[in-house]
Amino acid sequence: xxxxLSSGRIERRFARLAEEGRAGLxxxxxxxxPDATTAAGILAGLPAAGADVIELGMPFTDPMADGPSIxxxxxxxxxxxxTLAGTLDLVRGFRRxxxxxxxxxxxxxxxxxxxxxxxxxxxxxxxxxxxxxxxDLPPEEDAELCLPALAAGxxxxxxxxxxxxxxxxxxxxxxxxxxxxxxxxxxxxxxxSAKDADVAAAVARLKRHTDLPVAVGFGIKTxxxAAAVARxxxxxxxxxxxxxxxxxxxxxxxRAGPGLVEDVLGFVRDLADGVRGARKGT
Amino acid sequence: MTALNTYRSGPDEQGHFGAYGGRFVAETxxxxxxxxxxxxxxAKRDPSFRSELDYYLAHYVGRPSPLYFAERLTAMLxxxxxxxxxDELNHTGAHKINNCMGQILLARRMGKRRIIAExxxxxxxVATATVCALFGLPCTVYMGETDIARQxxxxxxxxxxxxxxxxxxxGARTLxxxxxxxxxxxxxxxxDTFYIIGTVAGPHPYPAMVRDFQSVxxxxxxxxxxxxxxxxxxxxxxxxxxxxxxxxxxxPFLDDPTVRMVGVEAGGHGLDAGEGAxxxxxxxxxxxxxxxxxxxxxxxxxxxxxEGHSISAGLDYPGVGPEHAWLADQGRVEYVSATxxxxxxxFRLCAETEGIIPALEPAHxxxxxxxxxxxxxxxxxxxxxxxxxxDKDIFAVAAHLxxxx
Numbered sequence: 001x002x003x004x005l006s007s008g009r010i011e012r013r014f015a016r017l018a019e020e021g022r023a024g025l026x027x028x029x030x031x032x033x034p035d036a037t038t039a040a041g042i043l044a045g046l047p048a049a050g051a052d053v054i055e056l057g058m059p060f061t062d063p064m065a066d067g068p069s070i071x072x073x074x075x076x077x078x079x080x081x082x083t084l085a086g087t088l089d090l091v092r093g094f095r096r097x098x099x100x101x102x103x104x105x106x107x108x109x110x111x112x113x114x115x116x117x118x119x120x121x122x123x124x125x126x127x128x129x130x131x132x133x134x135x136d137l138p139p140e141e142d143a144e145l146c147l148p149a150l151a152a153g154x155x156x157x158x159x160x161x162x163x164x165x166x167x168x169x170x171x172x173x174x175x176x177x178x179x180x181x182x183x184x185x186x187x188x189x190x191x192x193s194a195k196d197a198d199v200a201a202a203v204a205r206l207k208r209h210t211d212l213p214v215a216v217g218f219g220i221k222t223x224x225x226a227a228a229v230a231r232x233x234x235x236x237x238x239x240x241x242x243x244x245x246x247x248x249x250x251x252x253x254x255r256a257g258p259g260l261v262e263d264v265l266g267f268v269r270d271l272a273d274g275v276r277g278a279r280k281g282t
Numbered sequence: 283m284t285a286l287n288t289y290r291s292g293p294d295e296q297g298h299f300g301a302y303g304g305r306f307v308a309e310t311x312x313x314x315x316x317x318x319x320x321x322x323x324x325a326k327r328d329p330s331f332r333s334e335l336d337y338y339l340a341h342y343v344g345r346p347s348p349l350y351f352a353e354r355l356t357a358m359l360x361x362x363x364x365x366x367x368x369d370e371l372n373h374t375g376a377h378k379i380n381n382c383m384g385q386i387l388l389a390r391r392m393g394k395r396r397i398i399a400e401x402x403x404x405x406x407x408v409a410t411a412t413v414c415a416l417f418g419l420p421c422t423v424y425m426g427e428t429d430i431a432r433q434x435x436x437x438x439x440x441x442x443x444x445x446x447x448x449x450x451x452x453g454a455r456t457l458x459x460x461x462x463x464x465x466x467x468x469x470x471x472x473x474d475t476f477y478i479i480g481t482v483a484g485p486h487p488y489p490a491m492v493r494d495f496q497s498v499x500x501x502x503x504x505x506x507x508x509x510x511x512x513x514x515x516x517x518x519x520x521x522x523x524x525x526x527x528x529x530x531x532x533x534p535f536l537d538d539p540t541v542r543m544v545g546v547e548a549g550g551h552g553l554d555a556g557e558g559a560x561x562x563x564x565x566x567x568x569x570x571x572x573x574x575x576x577x578x579x580x581x582x583x584x585x586x587x588x589e590g591h592s593i594s595a596g597l598d599y600p601g602v603g604p605e606h607a608w609l610a611d612q613g614r615v616e617y618v619s620a621t622x623x624x625x626x627x628x629f630r631l632c633a634e635t636e637g638i639i640p641a642l643e644p645a646h647x648x649x650x651x652x653x654x655x656x657x658x659x660x661x662x663x664x665x666x667x668x669x670x671x672x673d674k675d676i677f678a679v680a681a682h683l684x685x686x687x
Contacts, residue, residue, distance in 0.1 A: 064462045064465045065308040109306060109571045110585045110587070111586065113585065135308050136574070137306065140296060163310050163314065168313060186469060187469060188470060
């Protein structure tokens with residue numbers, strides 16, 4: 001039997017954050033960037049650096065909702081030979097040392113469709129994946145992956161955006177599980193940042209429609225920005241800014257330079273300090 | 283396979299043609315796509331929209347385009363009677379403007395203030411820049427850096443027409459990346475921007491809408507063939523990149539069981555020459571999801587998209603319209619391929635025999651015509667869509683022939 005969706009790693013993590021009275025830090029890195037070994041090193045260090053939830057990007061040649069940073073990360077990973085099976089291996093390896101930190105895979109549908117939906121869900125669940133964010137699967141396409149994922153006990157985390165109006169919001173939230181990811185700007189990852197007041201209003205709007213935790217992302221680049229979001233939301237998501245630190249740590253040949261992993265984790269510690277210093281509602 | 287009562291009823295309300303099509307887009311775009319769908323449905327029901335479009339098609343684009351009996355080519359091939367549907371005589375030199383005119387009139391109805399488009403060879407970009415100049419709307423065209431380098435004349439034409447050509451440096455820097463970049467622009471500029479997609483692909487309602495705007499090609503062909511021969515044609519042949527010219531010709535005939543239809547994909551160096559050597563998505567690819575729809579795609583074993591190759595920059599898209607994917611599975615339309623070499627030979631043959639320099643896209647269709655026409659009876663009526671003229675291609679062809687211009 002599949003355990004109920006109320007008792008997974010994601011739910012336990014957000015429950016603990018609520019007890020601690022603080023927001024969480026959700027960190028995004030791309031699987032296999034810049035190579036499988038380095039990516040595994042980053043992943044292993046994220047919880048101790050302060051990541052409460054890990055989003056792991058599944059590289060795709062045509063990431064139509066991503067900005068230059070995450071596009072480049074995906075291409076680096078693909079060039080280094082990353083596959084979807086390799087991404088699940090990465091999760092499996094991580095789980096040997098950490099059975100508590102939720103992992104949400106994020107990417108686009110075609111590699112999953114190619115792998116085979118049922119096989120993917122079974123393998124992802126067995127590897128220790130908790131949730132999925134698949135950018136090009138809106139609720140209109142729920143039959144593809146969202147409903148099979150829920151049946152398999154894997155959360156399907158939906159994106160809500162500034163263009164998702166109140167009329168549409170219930171449709172977006174219907175089969176969403178784990179948490180809701182609010183995309184705070186109309187745009188691609190790594191672009192401009194939303195105004196604090198707009199974020200607060202958007203989170204309040206979402207909270208009128210759902211009891212799920214609300215994570216906010218897109219355009220959060222600094223510990224201060226993360227702290228500002230942490231004051232009004234249940235979690236702050238940082239992606240491009242972390243991936244940029246990976247890019248900055250490459251040597252002239254595009255390989256991981258010395259200190260890359262430590263530098264990335266150091267930045268995550270700064271972000272976590274920002275988030276943890278921002279008591280909710282202050 | 284059991285024949286359906288109709289092949290013309292798709293897509294369903296979710297935009298599906300059988301297992302293909304759909305709306306695989308980011309949530310940010312979903313409300314915009316729904317708005318577009320509603321606006322297009324309303325426009326279709328409004329006679330004033332149709333009459334406005336008909337006015338511009340007649341007086342600006344130059345429709346109807348002739349249905350021309352290619353007498354010397356027919357004699358040379360010694361079989362079927364070969365007709366050309368002369369869509370290369372449209373303003374801007376290709377069929378692309380049929381669709382751009384429809385979409386820009388819709389954009390105006392919707393009150394959109396800014397137009398974006400993607401382009402590969404530049405024909406759709408030129409057609410979009412043209413209608414934007416006509417109606418005074420700012421136009422941004424995304425074009426891969428690789429394509430910009432090999433299609434300089436069209437880049438200059440777009441600039442003369444007042445469009446901004448934005449080089450795309452992401453990914454492989456060709457058409458698929460230009461489409462990614464146009465989608466990224468749209469997701470960022472949601473309030474005022476209308477995205478004119480150039481082919482029968484993308485999220486619903488684009489495949490159906492672009493097909494509808496291009497169907498004027500087949501509707502005219504039907505009437506013109508009746509007038510010329512008193513009956514329907516027997517075979518239709520058209521080139522397939524994304525598939526808009528072929529869908530425009532085929533769709534009005536789908537429910538006429540006596541009409542055989544053949545779509546000709548770009549075989550590049552040959553389908554057996556390996557990954558990346560061709561751009562034949564249906565005959566050399568498998569189903570997947572890209573750019574908002576499920577369709578046949580060029581992809582590797584891990585679902586990563588492979589860059590297509592063709593001598594024709596208008597055909598080297600790694601996907602194809604979802605309705606073609608469905609028609610292929612149904613067996614209603616036959617899909618074949620022609621190589622670079624065969625297209626070049628047909629290109630020269632057409633110029634020397636008929637005095638028409640075809641674009642490299644219809645040269646692929648013509649290559650297939652030269653294969654099948656000789657064996658067909660002399661009363662067999664064959665129509666090939668001459669969907670573009672070859673002026674844009676003379677530099678590429680010269681390079682292949684070893685000529686320095």
